[in-house]
Amino acid sequence: RDLHSFPTRRSSDLADFEETAVPATGGDWRMAWHPPGEVPPGLRHGANAFCVTGGDEVVLISTDGARWGWPGGRPEDGESWENTLRRAMLEEACAVVGEARMLGFVRSRCLSGAEQGRVLVRSIWRAEVSLLPWEPEFEIPFRKAVPVRELARQLWMEDGAAPIYSRAAREAGIA
Secondary structure: EEEOOOOOOOOHHHOOOOOOEEEEEEEEOOOOOOOOOOOOOOOOEEEEEEEEEOOOOEEEEEEEOOOOOEEEEOOOOOOOOOHHHHHHHHHHOEEEEEEEEEEEEEEEEEEEOOOOOOEEEEEEEEEEEEEEOOOOOOOEEEEEEEEEEHHHHHHEOOOOOOOHHHHHHHOOOOO
8 A cells, every 4th residue: 555645743653662553464463663772572573774865765675566665674693683784775675775773663563363472573774875786686676766755655555554654754854
């Protein structure tokens, strides 16, 4: 689902630790924003980033050329949050991360379905990137850079996840 703009009313901001319902993988999930600092309890599930180019564009990726998301990846053994970010951006978006700023964490809890009881934690970043020539080697066949003002219209979001994306975009200074 595409949204044409991120919510702009401050009263609609997702507060720290406030949960929002996000149905996924046949289950009832709750996602919450956690500020940077103390890592919330749960399984380390990787890093996602708003990758911003020097031209004030945001890098989006797609597996099908229709639904465009922000790049991210799961950690490999022993990787720090930042090392996961840097490797995943290179693999998924052919983007070299320069400066990176952690915006916070998203903690997801599954309340029902096959993954009931599972708790996942992802780090969320703003990364200043340089794009390499597009030569995909992994599962992502499509990449594009969109002007920051077009991000909300271009970014595909899971049902219910808009408050998380909106909070992340505001924390990144791009909403």
